[in-house]
Amino acid sequence: MFDVSDLRFLTALSASPSLAAAARNLGVTPPAVSQRLALLEDRLHLRLIERGRGQLRLTAEGAYLIDRAKGVLDDIESLSEDMSARAGRIDGPLHVIAPFGFGRLRVAPVMTRFGDEHAELRPMLSLREDPVGAMNDGLWDVLVHVGRLPNLRITQRKLAPNRRLLVASADYARRFGLPQRPKEIAAHRVGVVRENRADASLWLLTGPGGIEMNLRVKPVFGCNDGEVLRAWALDGFGIVERSEWSVSSDLRVGRLVRVLPDWSLPDADIVALLNPRGVRSLRIDKFVERLASEISAPPMA
Amino acid sequence: MFDVSDLRFLTALSASPSLAAAARNLGVTPPAVSQRLALLEDRLHLRLIERGRGQLRLTAEGAYLIDRAKGVLDDIESLSEDMSARAGRIDGPLHVIAPFGFGRLRVAPVMTRFGDEHAELRPMLSLREDPVGAMNDGLWDVLVHVGRLPNLRITQRKLAPNRRLLVASADYARRFGLPQRPKEIAAHRVGVVRENRADASLWLLTGPGGIEMNLRVKPVFGCNDGEVLRAWALDGFGIVERSEWSVSSDLRVGRLVRVLPDWSLPDADIVALLNPRGVRSLRIDKFVERLASEISAPPMA
DNA sequence: TCAAACATTAAGGCACAGCTTAATGCCGGC
DNA sequence: GCCGGCATTAAGCTGTGCCTTAATGTTTGA
Structure with missing residues (x-):
């Protein structure tokens, strides 16, 4: 019978090119990953992953299990979010993507303050040169950008005007x-x-x-x-x-x-995008409200 | 984020008339149950169960969570069974209902031998005066009965003739x-x-x-x-x-x-019923095969 | 009124799951 | 051939989750 952490472990493996990379992503040493996988395979009497150089290769059983595991984990997360919403709690992970400069100077402080007020919140800020690319790379809930992004079918909520x-x-x-x-x-x-x-x-x-x-x-x-x-x-x-x-x-x-004060460049409003494929949760809504409120205000320095 | 054991714990609670009864069913002391529930409620910031005399009363949140939990647990069990079947493993729980005498003398020994051969199998034999009633009382995979049961829409596989x-x-x-x-x-x-x-x-x-x-x-x-x-x-x-x-x-x-050897009573074949709402799993099939094989054979004494 | 059943709190124990470290072997690229 | 990265094995550690015991309070039924 599976434990949630087993299922999580397996999905983390499947997203990594090697067991060592998975270990780094999980913040543990390679033997921890190697041994845990071996124990799981031993319990199941099934080979889940073929080891070797290059991308990790899932067996048919491994692929099936991980596919099913993802469904179960989605259900559990959905249930967790439901219960969080019913209690009006602001907790759990919050994945934010932002550009280097604006992210560091304006978004990170908001996240710090917001996180200080909500002990169970787990803020994760990802500063990227290419935020749009980052959208395709993994988990994200909110993307903050300087300037509207063209050709995106995602609603871009204006946080503040910006020339x-x-x-x-x-x-x-x-x-x-x-x-x-x-x-x-x-x-x-x-x-x-x-x-x-x-x-x-x-x-x-x-x-x-x-x-x-x-x-x-x-x-x-x-x-x-x-x-x-x-x-x-x-x-x-x-x-x-x-x-x-x-x-x-x-x-x-x-x-x-x-320079050339009589000439202007196109505005680059500060916008926030919500991941349409992500969860709808109170923490995200509240964070974006806070972000809008603090970013509209004049900077302190 | 929920752990499977949390979900199991909650469904066990919901099936019991009191926290103390749940503790007895789970094989732990009442403080273990009381404290664990309190911790869970504290984590969630939600009241799940109203304590008081009489049947345990679930709150709306508790009822919702437990309902959803059951779905998740079903998925996990189904996945576990799938993986077990792929590996050809014979493991996990096996719930059998049988009458007092026949159960003790003929079914239990088969279960013992079968369980000895499969270390990961967890045999659970329930001897009941009223096997049919027991079918409605909880978990069961196989019901063994002396004589066909009337008015049941469940296939009754004949294990052995019996006068x-x-x-x-x-x-x-x-x-x-x-x-x-x-x-x-x-x-x-x-x-x-x-x-x-x-x-x-x-x-x-x-x-x-x-x-x-x-x-x-x-x-x-x-x-x-x-x-x-x-x-x-x-x-x-x-x-x-x-x-x-x-x-x-x-x-x-x-x-x-x-007595009255020229007169006969209706036959009472030994039959096995499979729970139509239970899992289809290898261990159940194999157990019933073994049962049929051993019960058809002449008794040793 | 008393006894039994239930629920809770506080404090302590401990088993074991999940690591870590150290060592070894394999493979591929330079 | 050497080095770096990867995977594995063996052995040991430890934090914490899940209990337990002891005590107390409440409720209900006879």
Whole structure:
């Protein structure tokens, strides 16, 4: 007769390329995995997994058992969620995906505070360069993104408005001057963020009177963490495009200055997406409410 | 997140009239049950059971959880059975119901031998005066009965033929003589077995040439264990109706003699019934095969 | 009123499941 | 051939879950 932890163990195995990788994912040593699997196979008198190099190969029995196990685990999770909802409890896992910079500076603190208030909550934050890719990689409940994601059939709830601005440090401006027209940017050092699969070097600018132009820049520095780019801008590396949330206080105190202030870039609202295939649970709803409430508020620094 | 043992625990509770009764059924002390339930309720922040005298009262949440739990446990059992079948294993619980005498003398030994050969098998034999009633009382996989049960839509597999005979001890015959015709039985001491809800004091006799008569006897001794009745017959208490399996060796060596040997009673074949709502599993099939094989064979004594 | 049955609380015990460490062997790539 | 990664085995450890015992209080029925 199976125990839930046995079923969980097996599904974790089936998601890993090797027993050693499964051990790392489970946070235990390889003998723990090896021995547990062997014990299970011995109890069942069945071979579940063929060991060898390359991807773990499930036997027919192993594949059948794991398929069935997933169904049972889904039922148990669903039941657990039901009972949690009936009690109005906020507990269990909360898987959040967010970009590097925004995730670290704005989402993580919210999760910390939310988690502090709910002892049984298990927050899991995944900072990714490519949040959309991460959606396909595994568990997620909430995805936070800077800018609406195109071509997705998932409702994107707006958490806060957010403009994208061109900025440079005051020091850079003193030493190199600033461009007065978009075309002059070509003579400047430009840095970009590689935050997702979007084309970071194509800037869509809207100028006075509504005229639009696409400007192809040639980045000479870049990073997949937007906050690194901000730091480089502060260090005088050059001109960068950043979200307003990221640079608003720098602009206020003059560390950074606007570049081409008469021209604007497309807004990049902060949005939250809920996994349509995930559970509907109170903790997720409450977390998103909290996120919206705190992110709409002006940043503290 | 629920553990299987939690779900089992709850379903055991729901089948009991009190926490104390559940403890007895589970083979633990009342504090074990009381504390475990309290811990579970504390974890869930939900009241599952209202304590008080009389039948345990489930809350709405408790009832919902237990209902869902049963579904999950069924799935897990079904999966366990599947995997057992794939491995050709003979293991797990085997619930058998049988009458007192036949169960003790003929079924139990088979279960012992079968269980000895299969270490992971958990045989559970329930000896009952009223096997049919026991069918409604809880778990059962196989029911063994002496005589076909009427008005049941369950297939009754014949394990062995079996006649019912009227017998008395040789000593009784010497002291009181034996009846030569059915009507003379009224002048004798008669004992009956109360083995089920059937009318034990109405004997349907078939005589020479096929004539039939119903004979209403007035029992002066009786017991719900047929083997006690045999012992009393051997002790000279009077005339009894017994199955051939029970008295064949006594007749052979002369301890008992036939009464009205030209008259017969309806046969009472030994039959096995499989619970149509139970699991289809190898251990049950194999056990019934073994039972049929051993019960068809002549008894050893 | 008393006894029996039930439920609960507090405190302590302990078995065993789930690891860990140490060692060894295998395989593949450089 | 060497190194790194993987899998396995043997032996030992330990935390904790699941009890137990002892005591107390409540309720019900005779």
